[in-house]
Amino acid sequence: MTAGVDSPLALDALAGLWQDPPTLPVKWLYDERGSRLFDEITRLPEYYPTRRETEILTARAAEIAATTGAEMIVELGSGTSTKTRLLLDAFVAGCDPGGSRISYVPVDVSDEMLSVTAEILSADYPDLDVVPVVADFTEPGLTLPVANGPRLAVFLGGTIGNFTPDFRVEFLDRLAAALAPGDYFLLGADLIKDTGRLVAAYDDKSGVTADFNRNLIEVLRTGLDARNLYADDFEHIARWNPAEHRIEMWLRTRRDVNAWFEVLGKAWHLPAGAEIHTEISTKFEPAALAAELASVGLPAVAQWTDVAGDFLLTLACRRESP
Ligand SMILES: C[S@@+](CC[C@H](N)C(=O)[O-])C[C@H]1O[C@@H](n2cnc3c(N)ncnc32)[C@H](O)[C@@H]1O
Incomplete structure (x- = not known):
């Protein structure tokens, strides 16, 4: 469902997507589909x-x-x-x-x-x-x-x-x-x-966590009426940050992204290889x-x-x- 320009999603997108690195609050991962995917994650062998x-x-x-x-x-x-x-x-x-x-x-x-x-x-x-x-x-x-x-x-x-x-x-x-x-x-x-077990828990073989992470792009696309924004243009990344003892989830662009958010009246340009910070999971x-x-x-x-x-x-x- 498309949100208005002063909706919580629009305000969070304006505050986060043009930052370096771009980011959004974790709660946007949990729309209806994201919540279902998280439920699936809880049953994965790695999780x-x-x-x-x-x-x-x-x-x-x-x-x-x-x-x-x-x-x-x-x-x-x-x-x-x-x-x-x-x-x-x-x-x-x-x-x-x-x-x-x-x-x-x-x-x-x-x-x-x-x-x-x-x-x-x-x-x-x-x-x-x-x-x-x-x-x-x-x-x-x-x-x-x-x-x-x-x-x-x-x-x-x-x-x-x-x-x-x-x-x-x-x-x-x-x-x-x-x-x-x-x-x-x-x-x-x-x-x-052990780092290997931690990373595997956030990057499972069947790709459910990747779908969960990429669903954020769908939330932006549908919620902000975006053009030229496709979840498949983003790759799921899970990496261990030893200094902060946390797993970080990122979305890395597979190619240049030149999207337009109709609700915000703003363009979003990301070069190939750019990373969006989507979640931390501190241990x-x-x-x-x-x-x-x-x-x-x-x-x-x-x-x-x-x-x-x-x-x-x-x-x-x-x-x-x-
Ligand atoms: C990691 S899941 C944990 C779910 C469940 N408690 C469990 O242990 O399996 C995080 C839960 O918090 C909810 N959530 C995330 N951010 C939130 C926020 N800012 N306010 C309220 N709920 C939030 C999500 O919708 C999701 O249900």
């Missing part, structure tokens, strides 16, 4: 994070429910909420019969994925109040719905790795301010490991992440990895004053 995080949640969900006693789970970037079902099962099972109902608030920019997911969850969990919210969690003024008891904010899938270090601290600060003392935060983060070290959380008033109460030590779940509690 270990989803399986590893599932392993930890399977082992720890009951403990998380008992420790937090949360009455509301707010999940940022919930996607299909597939892994979250492990938490929902544990919270519903631990709930007092006749006591207050548990609410689940999935928050995502991908409105189609969110509404389909919320409908399925409502049918599958009659004892749960499912309240989907379409929102951009990177916007200032992050707030969480009010609850009668403790709340658990959940941020899974290693999505925290999409933030630059500066924005990560700003985001965690905002989240800590949105939480009340006694609320909890459950964070999934991917760990630093962490457990103690450093715990220190970062503690510095914003969210000290860790537990950290767990899967047996192979690939992925990390941190449960943090909002302390009295951040």
Whole structure:
């Protein structure tokens, strides 16, 4: 669907596409098709994070429910909420019969994925109040719905790795301010490991991640009514940045691109070999992440990895004053 000149996509395109290197916020990767492709990525043999995080949640969900006693789970970037079902099962099972109902608030920019997911969850969990919210969690003024008891904010899938270090601290600060003392935060983060495995996870043999990345060009083409802009003119690149310990995804032009954005009234020229920066996925070290959380008033109460030590779940509690 074409957006207007003052739409969020147009404003982000104006702010990012003429920069050096050109860039766009990660959220634009997640239109309806992008969200479906990401879901496919989570099942790829090379993409270990989803399986590893599932392993930890399977082992720890009951403990998380008992420790937090949360009455509301707010999940940022919930996607299909597939892994979250492990938490929902544990919270519903631990709930007092006749006591207050548990609410689940999935928050995502991908409105189609969110509404389909919320409908399925409502049918599958009659004892749960499912309240989907379409929102951009990177916007200032992050707030969480009010609850009668403790709340658990959940941020899974290693999505925290999409933030630059500066924005990560700003985001965690905002989240800590949105939480009340006694609320909890459950964070999934991917760990630093062998470069070959990391790169393979973002450049799979079947090319699904390449399609996911190139879909950004489709989002620009359809959203900004572009001429002479074709996804096939871009090659998917995934590379490890050792200084920043992160995987970076880029799109490299295969030939000169001379596109025209009707909505912006602007031309976009990229020479062959030019690179657009599309996503970062930072990898962490457990103690450093715990220190970062503690510095914003969210000290860790537990950290767990899967047996192979690939992925990390941190449960943090909002302390009295951040
Ligand atoms: C890496 S996926 C993780 C999905 C799911 N939590 C999981 O663990 O598999 C990131 C999710 O965050 C959503 N997302 C990305 N940027 C967002 C933003 N700025 N605001 C809200 N949701 C966002 C995407 O639509 C997607 O569902």
